Amino acid sequence: MKPRVLVVEDERALVTxxxxxxxxxxxxxxxAFDGEEALLRVAEWKPDVVLxxxxxxxxxxxxxxxxxxxxxxxxxxxxxxxxARSEEMDRVRGLDTGADDYxxxxxxxxxxxxxxxxxxxxxxxxxxxxxxxxADVAIDLAQHRVTRGHxxxxxxxxxxxxLSHLMRHKGRVFSREQLLDAxxxxxxxxxxxxxxxxxxxxxxxxxxxxxxxxxxxxxSAGYAIDEPxxxxxx
Amino acid sequence: MKPRVLVVEDERALVTxxxxxxxxxxxxxxxAFDGEEALLRVAEWKPDVVLxxxxxxxxxxxxxxxxxxxxxxxxxxxxxxxxARSEEMDRVRGLDTGADDYxxxxxxxxxxxxxxxxxxxxxxxxxxxxxxxxADVAIDLAQHRVTRGHxxxxxxxxxxxxLSHLMRHKGRVFSREQLLDAxxxxxxxxxxxxxxxxxxxxxxxxxxxxxxxxxxxxxSAGYAIDEPxxxxxx
DNA sequence: GGCGCCTGTCACAGAACTGCAATAGAAGGC
DNA sequence: GCCTTCTATTGCAGTTCTGTGACAGGCGCC
Numbered sequence: 378m379k380p381r382v383l384v385v386e387d388e389r390a391l392v393t394x395x396x397x398x399x400x401x402x403x404x405x406x407x408x409a410f411d412g413e414e415a416l417l418r419v420a421e422w423k424p425d426v427v428l429x430x431x432x433x434x435x436x437x438x439x440x441x442x443x444x445x446x447x448x449x450x451x452x453x454x455x456x457x458x459x460x461a462r463s464e465e466m467d468r469v470r471g472l473d474t475g476a477d478d479y480x481x482x483x484x485x486x487x488x489x490x491x492x493x494x495x496x497x498x499x500x501x502x503x504x505x506x507x508x509x510x511x512a513d514v515a516i517d518l519a520q521h522r523v524t525r526g527h528x529x530x531x532x533x534x535x536x537x538x539x540l541s542h543l544m545r546h547k548g549r550v551f552s553r554e555q556l557l558d559a560x561x562x563x564x565x566x567x568x569x570x571x572x573x574x575x576x577x578x579x580x581x582x583x584x585x586x587x588x589x590x591x592x593x594x595x596x597s598a599g600y601a602i603d604e605p606x607x608x609x610x611x
Numbered sequence: 612m613k614p615r616v617l618v619v620e621d622e623r624a625l626v627t628x629x630x631x632x633x634x635x636x637x638x639x640x641x642x643a644f645d646g647e648e649a650l651l652r653v654a655e656w657k658p659d660v661v662l663x664x665x666x667x668x669x670x671x672x673x674x675x676x677x678x679x680x681x682x683x684x685x686x687x688x689x690x691x692x693x694x695a696r697s698e699e700m701d702r703v704r705g706l707d708t709g710a711d712d713y714x715x716x717x718x719x720x721x722x723x724x725x726x727x728x729x730x731x732x733x734x735x736x737x738x739x740x741x742x743x744x745x746a747d748v749a750i751d752l753a754q755h756r757v758t759r760g761h762x763x764x765x766x767x768x769x770x771x772x773x774l775s776h777l778m779r780h781k782g783r784v785f786s787r788e789q790l791l792d793a794x795x796x797x798x799x800x801x802x803x804x805x806x807x808x809x810x811x812x813x814x815x816x817x818x819x820x821x822x823x824x825x826x827x828x829x830x831s832a833g834y835a836i837d838e839p840x841x842x843x844x845x
Numbered sequence: 846g847g848c849g850c851c852t853g854t855c856a857c858a859g860a861a862c863t864g865c866a867a868t869a870g871a872a873g874g875c
Numbered sequence: 876g877c878c879t880t881c882t883a884t885t886g887c888a889g890t891t892c893t894g895t896g897a898c899a900g901g902c903g904c905c
Contacts, residue, residue, distance in 0.1 A: 508712060510710065510711060510712060510713075533850080533851055533852080534851080535851080535852075548751075548753075548754045548756075549753045549754055550753065550754060550755040567852095567853070567854095568853070568854065568855095570853095570854080570855090570893090571852080571853055571854070573893065573894070573895090574852085574853075574854085574894095574895090575852085575853095576893095576894095577893095577894065577895070577896095578851095578852095580894095594893070594894090595755045596767070596768055596860095596861065596862075596891095596892065596893075597768040597862090597891085597892070598755050598768065601754065601755070604709070767861075767862055767863080768862075768863095769862075769863075770862095801863090801864070801865095802864070802865065802866095804864095804865080804866090804882090805863080805864055805865070807882065807883070807884090808863085808864070808865085808883095808884085808885095809863085809864095810882095810883090811883065811884065811885095812862095814883095828882070828883090830871095830872070830873085830880090830881065830882075831880085831881065831882095
């Protein structure tokens with residue numbers, strides 16, 4: 378079956394060009410010209426990947442992205458951003474928008490196709506492992522279990538999600554705001570400092586029994602979970 | 612291009628079975644029957660992921676894993692352990708092996724494939740382009756981490772931003788005022804001389820342990836970071 | 846209701862970082 | 876050599892950020 382890509386873009390000429398290239402590359406293509414339409418199409422047409430313009434009328438691409446990430450069925454839907462230039466690219470990269478990849482205009486059609494395919498391949502290769510490892514800490518997502526070495530670790534729901542998120546992106550530093558978005562949900566209204574408290578509870582639970590701390594604090598930046606003492610992987 | 616998996620396993624029958632299943636699942640497969648061969652194959656064939664038996668003749672799986680982690684190119688190579696039963700699984704988990712995941716025998720081929728794909732996906736999405744290199748100094752922006760050679764370097768937030776900025780524009784000289792604008796922010800009200808102090812702190816942190824200085828002072832102009840010892844020809 | 850568990854907030858203590866100023870040192874012009 | 880100009884280094888005090896313990900409210904359960 379052909380992979381289905383939803384193109385969300387308000388510039389008609391660009392849409393025509395994209396449709397031509399994507400169909401030539403073996404995709405089934407659907408179009409949406411603004412954010413509202415995009416959300417509708419996602420719900421009814423169930424694309425495998427969304428190609429999303431950053432600048433859209435009515436609702437911005439970023440907002441669409443957020444809404445998709447919040448919805449239950451579309452949470453894992455791969456999203457590729459189309460951005461106008463590097464300045465905006467920085468924003469896509471800098472903010473944790475939940476985008477999976479981005480391409481800056483102008484772009485080559487073949488590059489675009491390659492990236493779309495890569496995204497689809499990535500997303501279809503299993504909905505992620507149900508197990509995460511880091512040093513001697515293991516999470517079994519299916520069983521909702523955490524162990525440190527041989528010891529069972531008991532975590533509250535929030536600490537569990539926090540740990541999962543940090544371990545899913547091992548090494549990466551998340552700001553308190555990013556963590557609130559990812560772990561508490563995009564629209565929660567919670568003090569940023571509350572993250573500290575949960576980090577503390579997480580540390581306390583993990584380090585009980587004198588184990589070393591795998592949670593790294595990065596001053597004025599946030600928190601990360603590290604594989605201990607491996608230099609930057611390259 | 613097909614993802615490449617290196618199977619390291621001494622039991623021939625198992626290798627045959629694995630090859631059959633993995634190729635059916637779209638992997639390119641290479642084999643190694645002991646540790647030495649494995650290391651060779653990694654170096655020459657550059658697999659995307661290694662499937663490593665825990666029990667191997669001559670050199671144990673654990674040892675291979677360690678050596679791979681120590682080498683520069685294979686440091687980030689995802690490794691999936693094959694272990695005989697839960698007792699060994701505990702060791703994989705308990706020791707700080709550097710394994711990314713493990714599967715216990717007997718296993719279902721589809722589970723194995725799913726985990727391999729998950730590992731590859733994770734490692735490809737994680738290997739961000741958010742790195743800056745200069746000589747033996749590396750910055751990983753996502754991880755907020757700096758290394759010099761194999762040593763981790765701790766920097767305060769300001770020094771981190773300063774180094775990032777200088778390395779993003781390798782070789783270029785910035786005046787104190789330019790650095791204040793770029794690193795401290797457009798409208799900050801800080802003495803220009805303060806830049807000196809942070810440059811000092813940066814140098815001190817980077818050169819700890821007697822490394823050569825990569826920060827260049829340009830009298831009456833400012834500072835720059837250079838790729839070392841490439842003399843201007845002519 | 847009483848109980849245990851989880852959560853968000855606050856206040857305080859302590860650690861880390863920052864900017865400045867004073868002094869010492871280096872580079873260049875004459 | 877001498878003077879001027881610019882940079883390096885250091886100590887310190889103020890500020891900012893994080894760690895931690897305590898506490899009250901919410902929720903489900905018995």
